[in-house]
Amino acid sequence: MLLAEILCLKEGAKILGNWRLCATTLYCTLEPCSMCGGAAILSRIKRLVYGAKDFRHGADGTVFNVLNNPHPIHRVEVCAGVSAEESRILLQEFFQLRRQR
Numbered sequence: 001m002l003l004a005e006i007l008c009l010k011e012g013a014k015i016l017g018n019w020r021l022c023a024t025t026l027y028c029t030l031e032p033c034s035m036c037g038g039a040a041i042l043s044r045i046k047r048l049v050y051g052a053k054d055f056r057h058g059a060d061g062t063v064f065n066v067l068n069n070p071h072p073i074h075r076v077e078v079c080a081g082v083s084a085e086e087s088r089i090l091l092q093e094f095f096q097l098r099r100q101r
Contacts, residue, residue: 004028005028006039009043012024013043020043021045022044023046024046024047025049026040026048028050030054030091031050031053031062032067033054033057033058033064037059037066038059040067041066041073041075041076045076046077048076048077048078049082050078050079051084
């Protein structure tokens with residue numbers, strides 16, 4: 001299983017021709033999980049922007065503290081809560097439609 005953030009990081013690395021995404025910003029609707037947060041750190045992205053908190057798997061302090069723990073190699077700047085309510089509604093509508101199919 002690959003999550004959206006991982007797919008974006010892989011595609012960005014392919015486009016830039018380098019796995020180090022140092023000057024990039026990753027935008028997410030939902031707070032990344034620990035796997036995606038770790039991938040963001042290891043990919044060396046500069047900034048992560050996300051909307052809604054993930055109360056089941058969030059890795060920016062909601063459940064886990066992957067993104068806001070000091071890492072010996074790289075630290076990601078995190079901007080949380082951007083359009084949080086709109087993100088929450090968008091996600092709810094998306095999954096409601098998926099369940100109806």
